[in-house]
Amino acid sequence: MFGLVDIVRTALNMGVAMSFREKLSWVSLGGITVAYGPYFFIVLVLQRTPTSLGVADAAGILTAVLVLTCLMTVATIIVAITNVRDAQAPSDERDVRIAGRAVAFAYPVLLAGVFAALATLFFGANQAVLINAVLAAVVLGELTRCLFEIVGYRTRG
Numbered sequence: 001m002f003g004l005v006d007i008v009r010t011a012l013n014m015g016v017a018m019s020f021r022e023k024l025s026w027v028s029l030g031g032i033t034v035a036y037g038p039y040f041f042i043v044l045v046l047q048r049t050p051t052s053l054g055v056a057d058a059a060g061i062l063t064a065v066l067v068l069t070c071l072m073t074v075a076t077i078i079v080a081i082t083n084v085r086d087a088q089a090p091s092d093e094r095d096v097r098i099a100g101r102a103v104a105f106a107y108p109v110l111l112a113g114v115f116a117a118l119a120t121l122f123f124g125a126n127q128a129v130l131i132n133a134v135l136a137a138v139v140l141g142e143l144t145r146c147l148f149e150i151v152g153y154r155t156r157g
Helices: 002-013 020-046 055-082 084-088 093-123 127-154
Strands: none
Touching (some): 020 055, 020 127, 055 084, 093 127
């Protein structure tokens, strides 16, 4: 995590030029990490495996979703206000190509994660484990997409 923070700090301090959509990818990566990192830390490290879903589990997931929504909304507005012209511009061919390549890498991660989550049922996992495993698959898929978009923009697509 500290490596990612150092990369962002270095990029901002060095005045590295970033396109609007690359900034949104960084915002997404940071927002997902901040919102779901603590949730999965609590679920995987601090909490024993629950036998069923309860109010606390639903509240944890809802809190993570709300935190992500708030962070993404505020950060996207800030990025859009600071780059009004870029925010209003349509996606060019490079943006579409980078996004498509990122999805091509993220989709197998998502599928593998969902199949792995479903496989937990064969080992006697309960509904709480299944739901958290599916959520982890979605989060890992999105993180993969964001990372490959950033790599695409950093390597000049």
